[in-house]
Amino acid sequence: MxxxxxxxxxxxxxxxxxxxxxxxxxxxxxxxxxxxxxxxxxxxxxxxxxxxxxxxxxxxxxxxxxxxxxxxxxxxxxxxxxxxxxxxxxxxxxxxxxxxxxxxxxxxxxxxxxxxxxxxxxxxxxxxxxxxxxxxxxxxxxxxxxxxxxxxxxxxxxxxxxxxxxxxxxxxxxxxxxxxxxxxxxxxPTEQSKAVQLSREHRAESRSVRTILFPERVAIIGASRREESIGALVMRNILDAGYQGELYPIHRVAENVQGIKAYPSILETPHPVDLAIVVVPAAQAIDVVKDCGRAGVKALLVLSAGFAEAGDEGILLQEKLRRRVRRAGMRIVGPNSFGLVNNDPAVRLNATLASVIPESGRLGLFAQSGALGVAVLASAARRGLGISVFASAGNRVDVSGNDLMQYWIDDQETDTVGLYLESMGNPRKFSRIARALAAVKPVVVVSSGVSSFAAPPGHRTRVTNVPPQAFDALLRQAGVIRVENVHQLFDVAQLTLHQPLPKGDRVAIVGNSDALGALSASACVSWGLRVTHGPVSLPPQASAEEFAAALDAAFADPEVDSVVAAFIPPLVTQDEDVHRAVRSIVADYEKPCVATFLGMRGVGEDLSYDQDGTRRSVPVYAMPEDGIRALNAVTRYALWRQRDRGTPVAPNGIDRLRAEALIDGYLADSHEGRALTREEARELLGAYGIRLWPAVEVTSADAAVAAADELTYPVILKSTSPVVRHQPGLVGVRGDLVDADAVRNAYASLSQRLGPLVADRFVVQRMAVPGVSTVIRASEDPLFGPVVSFSVAGPPTELLDDVAHRIPPLTDVDVTDLMDGVKAAPLLNGHRGAAPVHRSALADLIARLSVMADDHPELSSVELNPVNAWTGGVDVLGAEVVVRPALVRKDPGRRRMT
Incomplete structure (x- = not known):
């Protein structure tokens, strides 16, 4: 064509x-x-x-x-x-x-x-x-x-x-x-069929990334003889890195470029190309893709700018590029990518705009923008951290961090993964893959532009309505270590790459400065680490032998899981003697150590040692707080690794087909969606075993008495007006009404009080047993899909934003974490002598709502409020449900690229 x-x-x-x-x-x-x-x-x-x-x-x-x-x-x-x-x-x-x-x-x-x-x-x-x-x-x-x-x-x-x-x-x-x-x-779907599907997806996406990272033949389309051009720079970097495969410069007229035989077209190379690097102007890239498809190229790396980041015309051009690449059966990194690095000795590919890259190592790095790619590579090099693979996705039109994580799950040359994310196109898939990756190696994420922040120009993503806390919860569920910036990413990475994981949160502090010791202890306490040994402060004139003895005592203490060593330059002992003492002691134990030697940062030969055939090094931080922050992050990750992940929740008594039929019926007469009536909500929730308590709307005292007689006493009379529903105290409520006279008096009192506010619309409901009033929500987000939230009703929810979030599908452990994830959680466990609530009943209710939300994307929002949790069970006293035509989820129940 x-x-x-x-x-x-x-x-x-x-x-x-x-x-x-x-x-x-x-x-x-x-x-x-x-x-x-x-x-x-x-x-x-x-x-x-x-x-x-x-x-x-x-x-x-x-x-x-x-x-x-x-x-x-x-x-x-x-x-x-x-x-x-x-x-x-x-x-x-x-x-x-x-x-x-x-x-x-x-x-x-x-x-x-x-x-x-x-x-x-x-x-x-x-x-x-x-x-x-x-x-x-x-x-x-x-x-x-x-x-x-x-x-x-x-x-x-x-x-x-x-x-x-x-x-x-x-x-x-x-x-x-x-x-x-x-x-x-x-x-x-069965657990086995879902596992097979995910395994196939993993193998396919991992293999496609491996094709990109391990090309036997690379073509540079846009290779140039002008030294200052991007095409010339990239080709020079590839040659200087010692690329082990065949390189084909593509130039319309030149017979050779930088001493390498050139070809006028990708269609004329002597062998099929695995990876074509595109550095031509954006307007020419479309025709280049067409030729690459005809030539059987497997993947593209597009460094060219001028696509979606450049405006409306660029957006159209980028979408045209994406469609052409997909139809030709290829993968694409970019456009507007900073490039790729593979330091494997069998490849040695530096297809980036950086002339100097870190040495070979065991850190895998992913960054989206080019500018950040420069910063990430430079920071790794300064720290002495070697990398295995680096990839910049640019505008992320196809290959993303999810694809690289699929590859890193099996990559034996990568021990820690660092991701700098400016946006996220598929959080549900990210969570699923990140959880699998974090189960075998640490994943450290720097993230901006997610949740309520706008994605950078050129990034294809949907707007999200969830609060930033939901994204934090997603990362915690997946076992990902989230940090605030690139410096913290490498603080964590140098620890996970060079030290064993801690087995617990108990810390020893050893140093030669009272001030550094106190600072270190305060930092541990603030991060939730327990100081169980020290701080031990040696005199500044202490010998290397004294340093070694103090460290050995700390490591040997069975109540210690990690050691913090904080030293100022000693007055008598040489630095090398201290380094030698630290190396010799650390090498004898399978416990991590973080160190502060003022004036040093990173990892290097000064503190390197061999342990069980592995080359390790004590990571050094400029100040103790940096090392302890990193130690805390790694400790939390290690504890996550040790935990039981739980089993997927699967409540019984669920009728999915009935719920689906009901939702279809509700949407049949309202194509834009609508809020359900209380009776409709009761019927729909009932399909998932969620019993909504009856509530009768009344417009007179006689009607209120009749409703109370039907529901049985004692009852409660409450206003349904939003004007007073969320007011503190019992502004619109009268409870413990035990007979008809009490109902009439309550109706008269509330009508007189709320009538001027036009808030005199009431319902009668049976009085619940005293308990803890909670709120359980599920909402369908355009980006995240279903999000389940839990909170204690009243000020903790409305004023303090004390709300926990999780992304379905949930395990029983996720449900427990959701309940314990709010600061008001002690109220559930019997605060100040109160009876604890029936946690298993509350967990079952959360599980049912999470499965319901996961099954039906048409459920725009479901709010169970209030849910009265008490010793004998849970009572769903109120519910608001909104249905809308379903969006296509980013991670559906079948394999598809986003």
């Missing part, structure tokens, strides 16, 4: 899909098993010619395995039947590369809850996992349509298709009848 044809075709496909009623949200780009990209979309009548072309290229064997007959040509009737579906009882998806169909998957409903599924994958694209991806997507769509079971007929010799079903993680049954294998399985 030439010029704008590629993008015109994409637009035509979308228009065609909408015209046939195919849901646009079914479209997805996915990373395949080999790291390439495929586009999945609903089939349309306009695919008729594409279906014929696809069929004509299939082998006789593939045709026979799909149709059980040597059907060399498709009839017009077959083509019409294949391409005309209703997107409900009959659904078909196609996988495409550059608009060419590479796979077809479909299901046909055979009864209300089951459907027959079938696939046909191009001979030239088998083994890439297209069939597995299409099964995931068809299963997710089928569940939305009320289908719970797939069946299929497969010839025994079709081992590839049988393997697709077998390895999907479902409980598959099969039997042979008339020479055909009949396969059947429930498509409701």
């Amino acid at each position: 030439e010029g704008g044809e590629l993008d015109d075709t994409a637009a035509m496909e979308r228009v065609s899909a909408r015209a046939t009623g195919a849901p646009v949200e079914w479209e997805a780009d996915v990373v395949l098993r080999d790291g390439s990209v495929a586009h999945i979309r609903p089939i349309t009548p306009d695919d008729a010619d594409g279906i014929r072309a696809f069929h004509s290229k299939q082998s006789d064997e593939s045709i026979y395995l799909r149709f059980f007959a040597p059907l060399r040509e498709l009839s017009e009737r077959d083509v019409h039947r294949f391409t005309h579906v209703d997107h409900h009882d009959r659904v078909a998806l196609v996988a495409t590369l550059d608009g060419e169909i590479t796979g077809i998957g479909r299901y046909d409903r055979i009864d209300p809850t089951s459907a027959e599924v079938a696939f046909n994958i191009s001979d030239h694209f088998q083994g890439k996992g297209i069939g597995s991806v299409m099964l995931e997507h068809l299963a997710a769509i089928a569940q939305e349509m009320g289908i719970t079971r797939f069946v299929a007929e497969v010839l025994p010799q079709n081992r590839k298709m049988l393997t697709v079903f077998k390895e999907a993680g479902y409980e598959v049954t099969h039997h042979i009848e008339d020479g055909v294998v009949e396969v059947a399985f429930d498509i409701k």
